[in-house]
Every structure is written in C-alpha cells, then in structure tokens.
Amino acid sequence: MKLMWFHLMPYTELPDDFNQKHPSVWVDIHSSLFDPKRAHHMYNDFMDELEYAAELGYDAICVNEHHSNGYGLMPSPNLIASSLARRTTDTALCVMGNSLALYNPPTRVAEEFAMIDCISGGRLIAGFPVGSPMDTCYAYGQNPSLLRERYYEAHDLVKKAWTEKDTFAFSGRYNQQRYVNIWPRPIQNDPHPPIWIPGGGSVETWRWCAEMDYVYCYLSYYGYKAGLATMQGFWNEMEKLGKDRNPYRAGFLQFVGVAESRQQALDLYTEPAEYFYGRCLHVDARFATPPGYTTEATQRAGIESMVAKAANTASYSNKLSLKATNMKDIVDGGYVIIGSPDEVVEQIRHVAKSLNVGHLMLLLQYGNMSKDTTKYNSRLFAEKVMPKVKDLFGEWEDKWWPKPLAKDQRAAVPAFRPQPVAAE
Amino acid sequence: MSQPVTTTVEVNGFPCRVWTKGNGPKLGFLAGLGGLPRWLPFLDKLAETRTVIAPSLPGYPGATGHTELDSHLDWVLAVRQLIDKAGLAGADLVGASVGGAFAAEMAAIFPAHVGRLVLIAPFGLFDDQEPAADPWAQRRDVLPGLMCADGSKWTALVTPPEGANSVEWPIEMSRASEAAARAFWPLGNTRLEKRLGLIAAPTLVLWGDRDSLLPPSYAQKFAAGIGGGINGATRVETVPEAGHLAYLDQPDAVARAVLTHLG
Numbered sequence: 001m002k003l004m005w006f007h008l009m010p011y012t013e014l015p016d017d018f019n020q021k022h023p024s025v026w027v028d029i030h031s032s033l034f035d036p037k038r039a040h041h042m043y044n045d046f047m048d049e050l051e052y053a054a055e056l057g058y059d060a061i062c063v064n065e066h067h068s069n070g071y072g073l074m075p076s077p078n079l080i081a082s083s084l085a086r087r088t089t090d091t092a093l094c095v096m097g098n099s100l101a102l103y104n105p106p107t108r109v110a111e112e113f114a115m116i117d118c119i120s121g122g123r124l125i126a127g128f129p130v131g132s133p134m135d136t137c138y139a140y141g142q143n144p145s146l147l148r149e150r151y152y153e154a155h156d157l158v159k160k161a162w163t164e165k166d167t168f169a170f171s172g173r174y175n176q177q178r179y180v181n182i183w184p185r186p187i188q189n190d191p192h193p194p195i196w197i198p199g200g201g202s203v204e205t206w207r208w209c210a211e212m213d214y215v216y217c218y219l220s221y222y223g224y225k226a227g228l229a230t231m232q233g234f235w236n237e238m239e240k241l242g243k244d245r246n247p248y249r250a251g252f253l254q255f256v257g258v259a260e261s262r263q264q265a266l267d268l269y270t271e272p273a274e275y276f277y278g279r280c281l282h283v284d285a286r287f288a289t290p291p292g293y294t295t296e297a298t299q300r301a302g303i304e305s306m307v308a309k310a311a312n313t314a315s316y317s318n319k320l321s322l323k324a325t326n327m328k329d330i331v332d333g334g335y336v337i338i339g340s341p342d343e344v345v346e347q348i349r350h351v352a353k354s355l356n357v358g359h360l361m362l363l364l365q366y367g368n369m370s371k372d373t374t375k376y377n378s379r380l381f382a383e384k385v386m387p388k389v390k391d392l393f394g395e396w397e398d399k400w401w402p403k404p405l406a407k408d409q410r411a412a413v414p415a416f417r418p419q420p421v422a423a424e
Numbered sequence: 425m426s427q428p429v430t431t432t433v434e435v436n437g438f439p440c441r442v443w444t445k446g447n448g449p450k451l452g453f454l455a456g457l458g459g460l461p462r463w464l465p466f467l468d469k470l471a472e473t474r475t476v477i478a479p480s481l482p483g484y485p486g487a488t489g490h491t492e493l494d495s496h497l498d499w500v501l502a503v504r505q506l507i508d509k510a511g512l513a514g515a516d517l518v519g520a521s522v523g524g525a526f527a528a529e530m531a532a533i534f535p536a537h538v539g540r541l542v543l544i545a546p547f548g549l550f551d552d553q554e555p556a557a558d559p560w561a562q563r564r565d566v567l568p569g570l571m572c573a574d575g576s577k578w579t580a581l582v583t584p585p586e587g588a589n590s591v592e593w594p595i596e597m598s599r600a601s602e603a604a605a606r607a608f609w610p611l612g613n614t615r616l617e618k619r620l621g622l623i624a625a626p627t628l629v630l631w632g633d634r635d636s637l638l639p640p641s642y643a644q645k646f647a648a649g650i651g652g653g654i655n656g657a658t659r660v661e662t663v664p665e666a667g668h669l670a671y672l673d674q675p676d677a678v679a680r681a682v683l684t685h686l687g
Contacts, residue, residue, distance in 0.1 A: 137609075138561065145606035146494070173494060286561045292602035296595055303591045 001352055001392040002401070004094060005053035005378065006062040006253065006361045009046045009080075010071040012368040013038055014279045024284035025070040026134045033070070042073065045371045047080065051087045052375055053364075056382035060092035060125065062361055064198075064219075065099055066132075067139035071280035078112045085120035086413055092402045093120055096198055096217065096361075097127020101147050102140050105175055106154035107182055110161035113193065114186045121411070122187035122404035127217070128155060129198045134283065137290040145292030150174050162192040187405060194400045196251060201230040202298045206237040209249075215359065215400045217251030221281065222323075224254060224351040225334035231355040247358030248398040254351060255336040255363045258344045258380045265338045268373055270327040273336050275367030278325040336366075341384030348389050358393045359400075428463055428471075430486075433479070433509035435502050436493075441486025442510045443478045446471025451686065452512040453477070454503075456521025456544070456669050457559060457571065458581055459484030459600045461593075466671040469679035470518075474686075479510040481523065483603025485596050490603040496614055499607050500529050504537070513537045516686050517625075520544035520671060521638075522604045525614060528646075532622040541625040542682050543646060545638050545668050547608055548616030554639045556612055560605050573634040573667035581672060612638070620649030627658045628685035632666030632673060659685070 014025070014033060022030060050061045063080045066072030074080055081095050093116060098109045117124040130136070130151050137144045153172045157180070160168065167181035186193050196215040199205040209216040216234060220227050231252065235245060243249070255276075257269030294302075324333050331338050337347045352360060364381060365374040404410075428445035443463065451474040453467065460478055470476045482502055483490025493499050503526045507513060516539040519527025524546025531538040550556060557570060568575030584593040608614065627650050631643040640662060647658045661681055666673040 141610045143606060143609040144560075145490070145602045145609070284563075286563045286566075290560055291598055291605045296599065299595055299598065300591060303594065 001247070001389060002059040002359045002398065003386055003389070004060040004062050004092075004251075004359060004361045005050070005058040006064075006094075006096070006363050007046055007050055007365060008064065008066075008071055008363065009042070009073040010276065010280055010367060011039070011073060012042055012275075014070055014275075018279045019282045022282070024282065024287065025280055026066075026283045027068050027138045027287045028284075029068065029070045039073065046073075046365070047083060047087075049365055049371060049374050049378070050080075050084055053378050054084070054088040054091040056378055057386070058091065058362075058378075058382065060094045061088070062094040062096050064096045064127070065129070065135070067135045069134070069139075071276070078116060081116050081124075082119060085116055085123070087416065088120075089410075089413070090404075091123065092125055093123045094125040094196070094361075095127055096125075096196065096219070097129050099129050099131030099136055099151075100154035100158065101142055101150040102131065102136060103154065105177055106157050107161050107177065107180060109154070110158040110182050111184075113158075114162070114182060114184045117186040117188055117193055118184050120404070121409075122193075123402050124186070124188065124193045125196055125402055126193045127196045127198055128158075133290045133293050134287045137293060138287050143292075144290035146174070147293065148295065159192060159195075162186055162189070188403055190403070194402060196400070198251075201233060202295065203233070203237060203301065204295060204297060206234050207241065210238060210241045210243050215249060215251055217253070217359070217361070219251075219253040219361070221253070221255070221277075221335065223334035223336065224252070224355060227252060227355060231357065235356055245356060246396050246399075247352070247356045247393045248396060248400055250355070250357045251359035251361055252351070252355055252357040253361045253363060254348075255366055256344060256348075256377070256381060257336055257338045257364075258341055258377060258385060260340060262339045262343060265340070266327065266331075269336065269338060269369070269377075272367035272369035272373070273330050274325060274327055277323055277330055277335065277367075280367060281323055341380060344381070344385050345388045348385060349392065352389065352392050358396065358398060425463065425465065425468055428467075428476075428478070433506065435482060435487075435505045435509070436489050438482060438489025438492070439487065440482060440489070440506055440509075441480045443467075443486075444475065446473075446475045448474045450475045450477055450512060450515040452479070452507065452510065452515050452517045454479070454481065454517070454519040454523030454527050455484065456523055456671075457601070457604055458578070458597070458669070459486075461485040461582060461597065461600075462585065464671065464675065466675035466679055469675055470682065473683065477510050477512055477515070479506045479512070481506065481526065481603065483606065484600045488599075490599075490606050493606065496607070499526070500533060503530060504534060507537060514539060516540045516542075518542040518544065518682055519546060521668060522547050522608060524548075525608070525612075525616060528616060528620065528623065529614075531625045531627070532619040535622070535624045538625045540686050541623065541627045542630060542685055543627065544630045544670055544678065545632060545635050545642075546616075546629075546646065547612040547638070548614045549642055549645055549649075550611040550613035551639075551642070551645065554641055556638045556642075557636060558610075559637055560601070560609065569667075570637050571667060571669050571672075573632060573665055573673045577672040578669065581669075617645070617649050620646065621651055623650045626685075628681065629658060629660045630670060630678060630681055631660070631662055632668060632670035633662045633664055634666060635668045635670070637668040
C-alpha cells in the first residue's frame with residue numbers, strides 16, 4: 001500500500017479563548033489573529049516537515065488548498081509544491097488539489113500543474129476537488145448553483161489542454177477561449193498526470209470517478225469509523241458498475257499519533273489533537289450549506305434512504321455537528337489513531353482492509369503540534385509502522401500513481417547549502 | 425381562504441405554475457424569497473377587487489428550469505416569457521424582494537409590458553456603506569427573523585402543510601433558495617441602478633421599517649434611480665412593524681398601499 005504524508009498547515013497559535021471570542025475559524029476569521037512574523041516560522045517549519053517526510057521514505061507528500069482558513073495556510077498549494085519539487089527527488093507530489101472552478105481561466109491549473117510536473121520530473125498527482133462551501137462559495141464568492149457545472153467544464157478544459165496536441169478553441173458554457181495551447185506540457189503525457197478526486201459521499205462523484213477512471217479520495221477529519229459507511233457505499237457502487245475492488249481506486253485520510261507506548265502517545269498528542277478538533281474545526285454553521293451546493297439528487301438520497309445516511313454524514317453541516325473535542329472521544333471515535341508502534345500497525349492494517357483503501361493519507365502533524373513532535377511522530381511511524389503495513393495489497397497494481405522520468409534522465413538538483421551567518 | 429386556480433405555462437421547456445384568483449383588472453405578483461409554497465392572506469386581500477395572477481419564477485415552488493439560466497439576461501428573458509404566458513403583458517405588476525428586482529427589470533427593459541408598478545423591498549442594489557445582510561449564510565434559528573419582523577410568519581410560510589410529501593417539500597424549499605442564489609449571489613446586486621432610469625411606469629416603493637435583510641434606506645436609492653421620469657415622482661412608503669417580506673408581516677397594510685397606488 002501507499003503511505004502518504006499530508007500537511008494541512010494549520011496556524012498554530014490561535015488563542016486559548018478562540019472558540020469563545022470568535023465565531024469561525026473559516027471565512028471571517030479575524031485578521032488580528034494572524035501574525036505574519038510568526039507565519040514566517042510556521043511556513044518554514046511546515047516545509048521542513050514535508051521535506052523530512054520525503055527523506056523518511058513516505059510514498060508521497062501532500063498539500064491542499066484552503067482560503068480564509070485558520071487551519072489551512074495554503075491558498076496556493078502550487079507554490080508549496082513547486083518548492084518541494086526542488087527539495088525532494090523521488091517522492092510523489094500530491095496536490096490535493098486545485099479547486100477548478102476558482103481559476104479563471106481554468107487553463108491556469110493546466111499550466112501550473114504542468115510546471116510542477118516538469119520541475120519534479122513527472123512526480124505530480126493532480127487533485128481536482130470541487131472545494132468546500134467555505135472556500136468556494138463564501139471566501140471566493142462563487143455561485144453555489146453554478147459551482148459544479150463550472151467545475152466539470154473546467155475539468156474538461158484542463159484535460160483537453162493537457163492532451164490536445166494542437167491549439168484549439170474552447171467554447172463552453174462558462175469559459176470561452178479562442179487559443180488554448182498551454183506551455184509547458186506535463187511530462188506525464190500518457191495520457192496525463194494521475195487525477196485524483198477528493199469528494200464527500202455523493203453517489204454522483206463515485207460514478208464519475210468510475211467513468212473517468214480516477215482515484216476517489218475521502219478526506220474526512222473524522223477517521224476510519226465514521227468513514228466506513230462512506231467507503232462501503234463507494235465500493236458497493238463500484239461493484240454495481242462492474243469495477244474491480246482494486247484498493248488503489250481509493251484514498252483515505254487518517255490522523256495518527258505514534259509513540260513508544262499508548263500513554264506516551266496520549267501525553268504527546270492530546271494537546272495538538274484537542275487544538276485541532278476544538279479550535280481548527282470551530283466553523284460557523286452559517287457557512288456550511290450555501291443553496292445549490294448539494295445537488296438535489298444527493299439531498300433526495302439524504303432524506304429518502306439508508307444508503308444516504310453515508311452520503312449524508314459527508315455533508316458539511318453534518319460534519320460540523322459530529323465533532324468531539326476531548327481526547328477520549330477523539331480516540332474512541334477513531335478520529336486519531338493512537339498507540340505504540342505495534343498498536344498502530346494493528347489499527348492501520350484494520351483501517352486499510354476494512355475500508356479497502358490503498359492510498360492512505362496520513363496526518364502526522366495536526367493542530368499546534370511542534371516541529372520536534374511532528375518529526376518524532378513521522379520518524380517512528382516510518383521506522384516502526386511503515387515496514388509492517390507496506391505489504392498490504394501487494395497483489396494489486398496501482399495504475400493511478402505518477403510515472404516519473406527514469407533517474408538517469410532527471411536533472412541533478414544541487415543540495416541546498418544554507419549560507420553561514422556573517423558574524424560567524 | 426379558498427384556493428386559487430392553478431394552471432401551468434412553459435418557460436424554456438420547463439413548467440411554471442400560475443395561480444389565479446379574484447375579479448377585476450389583472451394584477452401580477454412576483455413573490456420574494458421562498459416564493460409561494462402556499463396561497464397567502466395578502467393575495468386574498470388583493471383578489472377582492474383585482475384578478476390576481478401569481479406566476480412562479482423558475483426554480484420557485486411550482487416551477488423548475490432555473491438550472492438553465494446562466495446569466496442575468498437569461499433570467500430577464502425567462503421572466504418576460506413568464507409574464508407574457510401568464511397573460512400579464514401590460515398589466516399592473518407587484519414584485520417583492522427577488523421578485524421585485526425582476527419586476528423592476530420588466531418595467532425598465534419592456535416598458536409596454538407593465539402598467540403601474542409596486543416594488544416591495546426589491547433586490548438589485550448593493551451599497552458598501554450600508555451592506556445588505558446575506559440571506560444565504562444564516563443559521564437556521566436566525567433566518568426567520570431576517571425574513572420577517574415576526575419570524576413565525578416565515579416559519580408558517582415554509583412549514584409543510586398536512587399531507588405534504590415529506591421528501592419533495594424540503595427539496596422544493598431549498599430549490600427556491602438555490603434559484604434566488606443562482607440569480608442574485610453573492611450580494612443581490614444585479615447592477616439594476618443602470619436601468620432604473622428607464623422605468624416609465626408610475627411606481628410605488630414599499631419597505632418594511634424593520635427589514636433587517638435590505639436596509640430600508642435603499643427605498644430612497646430606488647426612488648432616486650427611477651426619478652420623476654415621465655409620470656411624476658416615484659413614491660416611497662414605509663410599512664410599520666414589517667420586515668423584509670412585508671406582505672407576510674402586514675398583509676392588510678401592504679395590500680391597502682398597493683391597491684391605493686394602483687387605483
């Protein structure tokens with residue numbers, strides 16, 4: 001199986017009374033809480049951590065896009081990914097992803113992803129989320145009733161821009177371009193970089209992923225217990241559509257905290273976990289359900305049937321109402337997997353098998369976890385857990401993984417040499 | 425309260441419900457946010473002396489087709505078709521809230537299609553100095569008080585009647601909200617101020633004094649935009665103890681003001 005290291009880049013210094021004094025971590029979070037001088041250190045720490053994860057041998061490092069968000073400091077994940085492309089060599093770069101409807105014209109995404117693919121020697125995984133209501137409809141002012149149509153059209157345009165050899169005109173419902181001809185072009189051109197779709201639990205998204213042969217990723221913050229129904233719904237739908245159960249069709253996000261013992265893990269990870277589930281997910285419910293964001297089919301399913309209990313747990317309003325904020329409930333609920341290396345091995349194997357997920361995206365930094373603790377967590381996982389779970393799904397081929405240039409074809413990137421401080 | 429007669433017209437191939445009741449000269453009504461999930465006491469009052477015709481805008485209760493409308497021009501042309509097919513061409517027109525913005529567009533762009541005009545807290549403008557509230561980012565418990573001075577009036581509008589389909593009713597309500605958002609997201613600003621000066625119909629602007637969605641001061645902006653024009657000064661009236669959907673809060677007072685203006 002693939003073990004991928006994911007960073008959300010949370011602002012780590014939200015005040016203790018954040019939830020009492022502020023209505024939301026997202027959309028209208030107050031600017032006075034943001035200290036750019038502290039953010040300088042946060043960004044550099046976070047990028048150190050991503051680079052460290054690559055050194056440790058994780059299969060991929062992952063970044064994502066959020067706007068006006070106190071737990072996600074990457075309005076442009078492409079900026080981070082391009083830097084990572086220069087500081088890593090073999091690790092896949094998973095940009096999870098660019099919310100297509102927010103880019104005007106969407107060919108911007110085709111261009112920037114092609115740049116990252118070229119710089120990195122073909123290591124890009126191209127994630128195309130619709131984007132959350134908070135990011136798209138509120139922070140970016142997109143019309144919720146048009147968002148999905150714009151998303152699908154932008155997808156068609158980006159894919160065509162990657163694959164069409166000649167300059168072409170695109171006459172869409174929302175995008176009109178006379179000359180589409182992106183330079184550069186992605187290295188992964190057979191036919192294009194792997195496309196992964198992070199989504200909620202809607203049947204339409206599952207069907208679309210199956211039809212397009214894309215990876216479906218369920219990126220919930222609520223762990224494997226809450227995710228089970230959704231992933232079962234996904235696999236049931238794949239079966240109905242005649243698709244195999246190749247676990248690499250799917251990705252899943254899971255928080256983990258590993259230490260020498262369960263007690264030590266609780267000691268180390270309680271504060272960052274409670275910071276994340278308390279402060280970082282303190283989102284005002286008024287930003288959860290812009291009208292039209294959820295399709296009528298999904299609404300109907302949500303009201304009508306048991307199937308959609310699964311889909312429904314994926315809706316943002318339900319997500320917000322689920323949450324536990326103290327460590328006991330966080331661990332009992334499976335939001336964060338905690339324990340000694342062997343205990344974590346056992347749980348990861350259970351998660352992978354019960355959800356049938358070949359791409360496990362791990363959050364080993366969360367909330368206000370320090371760089372030292374993050375590195376400790378990541379190293380222990382890489383050394384003591386990874387070797388005991390890598391064998392899973394060996395019988396399946398991952399057809400959705402990047403195909404980089406052979407090593408002897410790649411540019412030699414000189415090692416980074418920090419300049420000595422003048423006074424020394 | 426007897427029920428209106430229901431007919432259906434097609435706009436762009438999609439059905440739109442038309443409710444008709446009463447006697448006398450025709451009077452068109454384009455409803456506000458939430459549309460008309462049920463017939464209203466306000467419309468009954470008007471129907472005492474007028475033939476009230478209330479077509480549902482695409483996506484509002486009783487109608488679909490909003491998903492075909494991508495631009496403001498699409499919307500305006502859909503409303504024009506609806507007005508014509510409901511037999512309202514040339515009739516007096518009353519529009520409220522989102523329906524008010526379209527009533528103003530009809531009077532501005534197709535002046536021959538509108539007799540006398542009443543706008544009740546219409547959408548269409550936005551003032552940075554006095555920003556309107558966001559109807560699409562509200563918690564459930566706050567929304568009724570934003571729609572009406574007496575929140576229970578809004579709740580009564582959207583609560584399923586006995587025997588309503590428990591799946592389709594809530595979807596119809598959220599569809600109405602989506603249709604409004606589709607046309608007016610994110611600020612309710614359709615740049616209507618550019619066209620207000622084209623309105624030739626004698627116009628009454630009505631506003632609830634407790635409208636907490638669109639500031640009552642917007643009434644003066646509409647009046648100034650429409651101007652004295654061809655038919656004399658536009659009148660502004662404030663409705664006491666009424667919120668954004670003033671016709672729910674104060675059906676009698678609003679009906680009286682409307683009928684007085686229409687003569």
